[in-house]
Amino acid sequence: MRSLGLIYLLFFCGLHAASAADVTTELSTLMKRIIWINRNGSHNIEFNSDVILNTPEIITKAGYPAEAHVVMTEDGYLLTLHRIPGGNDSLPVLLQHGILGSSADWVILGKGKALAYLLADQGYDVWLGNFRGNTYSKTHVSLSPSNSTFWDFSFNELGIYDLPAMITFIMNKRSQPLHTYIGHSMGTTTFYVMSSERPEITQMVKIMISLAPTAFINHLKSPIRYLVPFWKMFQKMMQFFFHGEFLRSDFVRFFTKYGCGRGFSKKICSHAMFLIFGYDKEQFNNTLQPVILSHDPAGTSAKTLTHYIQMIQSSKFCQYDYGRKKNQLIYNSTEPPNYNLANIMVPVALIYSKNDWLISIEDVKKLYHLLPNVVDMYEVPWSSFNHIDFLWANDAPKLVYERILKIMRNEKPSNLTSME
Numbered sequence: 404m405r406s407l408g409l410i411y412l413l414f415f416c417g418l419h420a421a422s423a424a425d426v427t428t429e430l431s432t433l434m435k436r437i438i439w440i441n442r443n444g445s446h447n448i449e450f451n452s453d454v455i456l457n458t459p460e461i462i463t464k465a466g467y468p469a470e471a472h473v474v475m476t477e478d479g480y481l482l483t484l485h486r487i488p489g490g491n492d493s494l495p496v497l498l499q500h501g502i503l504g505s506s507a508d509w510v511i512l513g514k515g516k517a518l519a520y521l522l523a524d525q526g527y528d529v530w531l532g533n534f535r536g537n538t539y540s541k542t543h544v545s546l547s548p549s550n551s552t553f554w555d556f557s558f559n560e561l562g563i564y565d566l567p568a569m570i571t572f573i574m575n576k577r578s579q580p581l582h583t584y585i586g587h588s589m590g591t592t593t594f595y596v597m598s599s600e601r602p603e604i605t606q607m608v609k610i611m612i613s614l615a616p617t618a619f620i621n622h623l624k625s626p627i628r629y630l631v632p633f634w635k636m637f638q639k640m641m642q643f644f645f646h647g648e649f650l651r652s653d654f655v656r657f658f659t660k661y662g663c664g665r666g667f668s669k670k671i672c673s674h675a676m677f678l679i680f681g682y683d684k685e686q687f688n689n690t691l692q693p694v695i696l697s698h699d700p701a702g703t704s705a706k707t708l709t710h711y712i713q714m715i716q717s718s719k720f721c722q723y724d725y726g727r728k729k730n731q732l733i734y735n736s737t738e739p740p741n742y743n744l745a746n747i748m749v750p751v752a753l754i755y756s757k758n759d760w761l762i763s764i765e766d767v768k769k770l771y772h773l774l775p776n777v778v779d780m781y782e783v784p785w786s787s788f789n790h791i792d793f794l795w796a797n798d799a800p801k802l803v804y805e806r807i808l809k810i811m812r813n814e815k816p817s818n819l820t821s822m823e
């Protein structure tokens with residue numbers, strides 16, 4: 404435990420010295436290594452080295468080739484696209500993580516199980532996106548993350564800038580349209596935003612698969628709904644302490660890693676996760692918890708959370724609400740305009756679950772009725788399947804990924820759930 408003091412010291416010195424983002428990144432890597440050595444010494448913990456590896460390192464360790472590409476958005480953010488390259492004739496697929504997630508989410512489940520590997524095994528060219536503000540995309544051509552202008556974005560900008568930049572990059576690289584876009588949670592919201600605001604880019608995608616489709620969220624069951632009335636205060640704090648970043652991700656990960664490390668506190672952390680996302684003990688692999696908590700939360704802006712909170716309050720899927728006066732200036736209307744779901748001509752598959760405490764079935768039904776071209780509507784056949792089970796459930800391959808591969812092969816799903 405002596406090194407704990409040392410880490411604290413390094414960490415806080417780092418925080419103060421860290422006008423440059425790379426100082427904290429280095430420090431965080433150093434921290435991980437110290438923690439690793441510490442844990443390795445105390446043999447009582449099952450250790451998975453994925454805790455200290457980044458996405459390409461995890462992929463390489465699993466025996467697959469890995470690449471990283473940097474893509475610039477029209478507004479100057481530098482995003483990292485990870486890739487498990489396929490052969491020359493392979494079909495490109497883009498997997499896009501949800502809020503506070505990263506490309507690592509798609510590989511944490513491990514070889515033979517994680518969606519990214521299953522797709523690579525089927526011969527697809529697998530691309531893993533990273534939205535601005537997360538661990539891998541925390542750079543801008545001129546803005547530093549310590550400047551609050553860097554964090555002045557919501558999922559709106561992820562949809563109108565980040566996705567078009569990534570999709571265009573893949574298209575140029577492969578000289579063919581994107582065969583499939585697969586999004587989880589916010590990875591679906593941003594696709595709907597892009598489809599509404601940048602339909603010319605969306606035309607370059609052949610099919611879109613939504614895991615936990617997130618356009619309406621006002622029926623959420625998670626107790627986080629009780630925090631909604633206090634959000635304004637949180638947002639002010641986030642602005643004051645973190646320049647508008649939602650918490651400070653390496654800061655939070657540091658504490659969850661220590662706080663959730665062992666025994667009783669590990670249980671408390673699992674319960675906290677279940678409380679946010681829905682209870683599903685049976686599908687959750689406790690061995691993966693330290694790996695998940697070392698990669699997530701991977702960072703986003705407080706404004707993104709605020710935009711979701713507004714959606715809970717308004718029951719609408721619309722642009723960011725700046726208040727009547729500023730809305731008038733920006734949108735030429737006192738109310739923020741709705742995103743136009745009728746614009747989404749791309750075939751969409753909706754995959755959802757009963758015990759998702761963030762996305763309830765009522766909200767998915769509403770979306771289903773507004774989308775013009777739904778090709779599959781699939782309820783995961785596991786009654787306690789929750790929001791994060793789409794990524795990390797023990798049986799995700801059988802319950803969800805088999806269906807995805809079927810849809811991608813353009814096989815008619817046998818039991819399209821009726822929604823009438």
Ligand SMILES: *[C@@H]1O[C@H](CO)[C@@H](O)[C@H](O)[C@H]1NC(C)=O
Nearest residue numbers: 439440441442443444446450
């Ligand atoms: C961790 O422990 C294993 C065996 O217990 C040993 O082979 C390995 O070298 C150790 N790693 C470090 C970084 O100490």
Ligand SMILES: *[C@@H]1O[C@H](CO)[C@@H](O)[C@H](O)[C@H]1NC(C)=O
Nearest residue numbers: 489490491492493576577578
């Ligand atoms: C793939 O394409 C590259 C460049 O076009 C070429 O050099 C290589 O031989 C091709 N590989 C196969 C297996 O066709």
Ligand SMILES: *[C@@H]1O[C@H](CO)[C@@H](O)[C@H](O)[C@H]1NC(C)=O
Nearest residue numbers: 545546547549550551552553
């Ligand atoms: C943040 O960036 C903006 C835009 O480049 C600049 O005008 C402002 O001075 C910067 N603020 C700080 C505190 O560096």
Ligand SMILES: *[C@@H]1O[C@H](CO)[C@@H](O)[C@H](O)[C@H]1NC(C)=O
Nearest residue numbers: 730731732733734735736737
């Ligand atoms: C703003 O909205 C008004 C009324 O809806 C419309 O008449 C006007 O043309 C709009 N102005 C612009 C610049 O779009």
Ligand SMILES: *[C@@H]1O[C@H](CO)[C@@H](O)[C@H](O)[C@H]1NC(C)=O
Nearest residue numbers: 451512513688689690691797
């Ligand atoms: C849990 O994860 C570990 C580490 O990846 C793996 O070895 C084990 O098989 C998993 N357990 C189940 C039930 O899938």
